[in-house]
Amino acid sequence: MSFTFEVFRGAQEGNVxxxxxxxxxxxxxxxxxxxxxxxxxxxxxxxxxxxALSHEGVGFIHEMGPNVQDLYMGDLVGxxxxxxxxxxxxxxxxxxxxxxxxxxxxxxxxxxxxVLTEYGVHPTDRVGVMGIGGLGHLAIKPAAAIGCxxxxxxxxxxxxxxxxNFGASEYHTTSHGxxxxxxxxxxxxxxxxxSNNDYTSSFRFWILTDRFIx
Numbered sequence: 001m002s003f004t005f006e007v008f009r010g011a012q013e014g015n016v017x018x019x020x021x022x023x024x025x026x027x028x029x030x031x032x033x034x035x036x037x038x039x040x041x042x043x044x045x046x047x048x049x050x051x052a053l054s055h056e057g058v059g060f061i062h063e064m065g066p067n068v069q070d071l072y073m074g075d076l077v078g079x080x081x082x083x084x085x086x087x088x089x090x091x092x093x094x095x096x097x098x099x100x101x102x103x104x105x106x107x108x109x110x111x112x113x114x115v116l117t118e119y120g121v122h123p124t125d126r127v128g129v130m131g132i133g134g135l136g137h138l139a140i141k142p143a144a145a146i147g148c149x150x151x152x153x154x155x156x157x158x159x160x161x162x163x164x165n166f167g168a169s170e171y172h173t174t175s176h177g178x179x180x181x182x183x184x185x186x187x188x189x190x191x192x193x194x195s196n197n198d199y200t201s202s203f204r205f206w207i208l209t210d211r212f213i214x
Contacts, residue, residue, distance in 0.1 A: 001025045003063060005033075008054070010047035031063035032077060035099045038107035040134070056080035056106035058099045078106045104138060112139040112190065116146065121188055123147030128186035129168070131193030132159045139190050140166040151186050 004022045011017045025031055037057030046053065058078045061071055071077070076099060112135055121127060123146055129139045130153040143150045144167025152168040154160075160171045172183060 001063065001065075003031060005031070007052045009050055009052050010043075011050065012048050014048055016047075016053065025063055025065050027065040027067040029065045030061050030068055030071060030077075032059040032079060033062040034059035036103035038103055040107065056103070056110065058102040058106060076102075078102055080106045080110055104134075108135050108138045109142070111135060112192075113142055115139075115190060116143055116148075119188070121146075121148065124149065125188060126151060126184065126186040128153060128189040130154075130174075130189060130191050132163050133192060136190075136192035137162070137166060139192055140168050144168065151183070 002022060002024045004020055007019050007021055008016050009019050034054075034057045036059075037054035039054055043053045043055070056079060058076065061073055061075045061077060064071065064073060076097060115121070116127075116139075121143070125148050127143045127148040128151045129136050129143070132140070132152055132154045136152070136154075140150050140152060140163055149170075150168040151170045151172065152159075152163040153172050153174050154163070155174060157173050160173075163171050170183075
């Protein structure tokens with residue numbers, strides 16, 4: 001079975017153009033009509049390359065190969081760069097789930113979830129999140145959900161309410177490595193800021209922690 005679909009690619013001029021692609025659906029493949037997808041800084045690197053843009057996303061199954069099992073036409077699914085799954089759980093989405101909310105979880109959400117599940121983070125641990133941007137927001141909520149005491153650090157006070165609503169138990173405003181007096185040590189510190197930060201001036205926060213992860 002062949003089908004034609006539209007993709008969005010970067011162009012040499014630096015703009016995004018629509019392009020038609022035709023391919024044959026394999027017996028074990030599904031065609032997902034993407035409704036929402038993540039966009040991040042790496043897409044800028046390929047903007048002029050002609051490569052299809054965006055990251056992991058969500059969408060609805062539009063076509064299915066004959067050997068596909070346990071999925072149905074019209075199912076809402078998420079997809080990412082997954083190389084192996086154990087297959088022990090169904091991971092079903094609840095009916096009426098908003099695809100716009102799911103797309104960030106497949107990209108930035110999966111990034112922080114890997115850290116929380118593979119680097120010795122346990123319920124009741126004090127977990128610091130430094131930088132409350134895209135990754136920082138998505139780090140707070142799952143860390144709180146698994147029972148961690150989340151300590152949020154940001155360079156200004158403007159994200160305090162958001163961080164606390166997402167599940168942070170503490171919020172501290174920092175500036176150029178300024179010491180936060182009276183803070184208890186954190187066991188893990190997730191550095192969710194960009195690469196242009198001054199690590200040297202922020203080293204004082206790291207000595208409070210058993211492990212820091214960027």
